[in-house]
Amino acid sequence: MKTEMIVVDKNVDEENSYAQAVEILKSGEVVAFPTETVYGLGADATNFGAVSKIFEAKGRPADNPLIVHVDSKESALNYVQEVSPKALQCMDAFWPGALTLIMQAKPETFANNVTANLQTVGIRVPNHPVALKLLQEVKLPLAAPSANTSGKPSPTLASHVRHDMDGRVPLILDGGATEIGIESTVLDTTCEPPVILRPGKITKEQIESVIGTIRSSSGNKSNVPKSPGMKYAHYAPTAPLYLIEDEKALIEKAIQYVQEKGKRVAVISEMDYPLADFNFPLSMESLYASLRECDLTDADLILAPVKSSDQDQVALMNRLEKAADHKWFS
Numbered sequence: 001m002k003t004e005m006i007v008v009d010k011n012v013d014e015e016n017s018y019a020q021a022v023e024i025l026k027s028g029e030v031v032a033f034p035t036e037t038v039y040g041l042g043a044d045a046t047n048f049g050a051v052s053k054i055f056e057a058k059g060r061p062a063d064n065p066l067i068v069h070v071d072s073k074e075s076a077l078n079y080v081q082e083v084s085p086k087a088l089q090c091m092d093a094f095w096p097g098a099l100t101l102i103m104q105a106k107p108e109t110f111a112n113n114v115t116a117n118l119q120t121v122g123i124r125v126p127n128h129p130v131a132l133k134l135l136q137e138v139k140l141p142l143a144a145p146s147a148n149t150s151g152k153p154s155p156t157l158a159s160h161v162r163h164d165m166d167g168r169v170p171l172i173l174d175g176g177a178t179e180i181g182i183e184s185t186v187l188d189t190t191c192e193p194p195v196i197l198r199p200g201k202i203t204k205e206q207i208e209s210v211i212g213t214i215r216s217s218s219g220n221k222s223n224v225p226k227s228p229g230m231k232y233a234h235y236a237p238t239a240p241l242y243l244i245e246d247e248k249a250l251i252e253k254a255i256q257y258v259q260e261k262g263k264r265v266a267v268i269s270e271m272d273y274p275l276a277d278f279n280f281p282l283s284m285e286s287l288y289a290s291l292r293e294c295d296l297t298d299a300d301l302i303l304a305p306v307k308s309s310d311q312d313q314v315a316l317m318n319r320l321e322k323a324a325d326h327k328w329f330s
């Protein structure tokens, strides 16, 4: 399959690009598009065959359900039932935006591979002009996981999508760099109090200021995960990534130790380490791009300095810990 990539901005024939994307989606094929968090790989959430193509293109395990994207709160309410007052308050406060709400799905609404046969569904209204316009034009709910190969860092640039999906999807809409850089916060509103299943840019405190006390999922690996996606390897670069306490002397010692064994070291950090073979920036916006940059080098090992005492970077730490598979350099 040939993969076409179209830049969607005011300078090109916009209407034509959307019309093409809509036609492809309606014919049961997959289109990659930008959101404010990361790029998504979208398909008609009511069409089993179309949704299967997402799983195939990503190599995603079938028991990991997909997030459904809609253009408004009103659209979302067509697909769910027994919606809690707190879920409604969250929609009003955070949509469009980077908050996915888990709710009871109306039976027979979505293809059952969207929800991995669960009774619940995760829905959000993305806050990105391209995603919103696409949803408004296609008039369908779009199932859209991040547009990366399963296990790899999520794409924050159209070129990342092309790297992973070339030849696997017919169309990529290029809307430039995504603003937030990590995936949406996932909040389960089917329980009381509601639980954050995946931290994101929208914080526990921000949600609590609207609906009162909520809980954070421990993400305990040995338990049956409430959010199925939590049990799989995620965001992993090719070379092993290790977290290391953010102390300059400790990091320089680690770099030298690894280099003495004839290996090359990449550091993903807020500051550059001249000793390291490669340096890439560390922030919520740049993490995934940096992990992908490491894959383009011949680094044998990657270090990511973090402050274990820092409690206000919950979402970034969550992604780093998964990318490192919880390994610390020692």
Ligand code: TXA
Pocket (backbone or CB within 6 Å): 035, 037, 038, 039, 040, 041, 064, 065, 066, 067, 100, 102, 115, 118, 120, 121, 122, 126, 144, 145, 146, 147, 182, 183, 184, 185, 186, 197, 198, 226, 227, 228, 229, 230
């Ligand atoms: O920012 C985002 O959310 C991006 C963009 C494209 O919107 N999408 C995204 O989708 O990250 P995905 O499929 O890569 O992540 C979906 C997460 C997984 O951890 C999955 O297990 C969880 O949401 N999830 C989906 N439906 C669920 C459900 N019914 N119950 C519990 N967890 C669910």
Ligand code: MG
Pocket (backbone or CB within 6 Å): 145, 146, 154
């Ligand atoms: Mg993903």
